[in-house]
Amino acid sequence: SAVISQKPSRDICQRGTSLTIQCQVDSQVTMMFWYRQQPGQSLTLIATANQGSEATYESGFVIDKFPISRPNLTFSTLTVSNMSPEDSSIYLCSVDRGGTGELFFGEGSRLTVL
Amino acid sequence: GENVEQHPSTLSVQEGDSAVIKCTYSDSASNYFPWYKQELGKGPQLIIDIRSNVGEKKDQRIAVTLNKTAKHFSLHITETQPEDSAVYFCAPKQGNNAGNMLTFGGGTRLMVKP
Numbered sequence: 094s095a096v097i098s099q100k101p102s103r104d105i106c107q108r109g110t111s112l113t114i115q116c117q118v119d120s121q122v123t124m125m126f127w128y129r130q131q132p133g134q135s136l137t138l139i140a141t142a143n144q145g146s147e148a149t150y151e152s153g154f155v156i157d158k159f160p161i162s163r164p165n166l167t168f169s170t171l172t173v174s175n176m177s178p179e180d181s182s183i184y185l186c187s188v189d190r191g192g193t194g195e196l197f198f199g200e201g202s203r204l205t206v207l
Numbered sequence: 208g209e210n211v212e213q214h215p216s217t218l219s220v221q222e223g224d225s226a227v228i229k230c231t232y233s234d235s236a237s238n239y240f241p242w243y244k245q246e247l248g249k250g251p252q253l254i255i256d257i258r259s260n261v262g263e264k265k266d267q268r269i270a271v272t273l274n275k276t277a278k279h280f281s282l283h284i285t286e287t288q289p290e291d292s293a294v295y296f297c298a299p300k301q302g303n304n305a306g307n308m309l310t311f312g313g314g315t316r317l318m319v320k321p
Contacts (some may be wrong), residue, residue: 136251
């Protein structure tokens with residue numbers, strides 16, 4: 094298994110501000126994934142964060158809006174920039190430890206944008 | 208990309224009854240078929256998975272069955288208990304590589320009434 098810690102667990106933000114979410118894993122992993130889960134919806138992959146290279150973004154997500162850092166093999170950050178109420182979601186960090194296909198998730202960061 | 212559909216979107220059963228959730232996918236190259244359980248306020252957690260060379264897998268009260276020809280797989284929960292109440296997601300994918308993405312279904316909210 095993998096232990097994944099996310100901060101903050103929840104926050105209430107003002108429109109137009111930015112917030113950075115941190116994800117810490119208890120062991121080194123090659124890839125870390127950031128998902129968005131809008132209220133009552135499924136999970137949508139935002140991007141894949143690789144150490145030492147730029148993140149790979151999925152269709153509909155851009156670096157200017159969701160910049161990602163991956164300074165080492167156990168840590169990543171996702172920033173939600175210039176937030177609007179439509180960004181109110183749960184943001185989840187996950188890893189595929191061991192390459193088995195099983196994803197381990199953090200508990201998520203619940204953002205509410207007013 | 209993969210199109211994934213889950214049915215039903217909500218399911219209410221009496222404690223002790225069985226529950227079945229079906230997942231239909233479009234990509235015939237998919238060969239890994241997991242089910243995730245998401246409890247309130249937590250990230251999804253893998254509960255059972257199956258690979259394409261197997262038709263059925265069972266783990267205590269839960270089982271997964273796969274029909275590759277028809278491109279669907281199902282989650283079966285027997286003797287349901289209140290703690291089974293959660294949202295369940297299927298997430299078929301190609302291969303074991305961490306770089307191959309899971310595509311999550313829309314989710315099924317299961318409510319087990321005591």
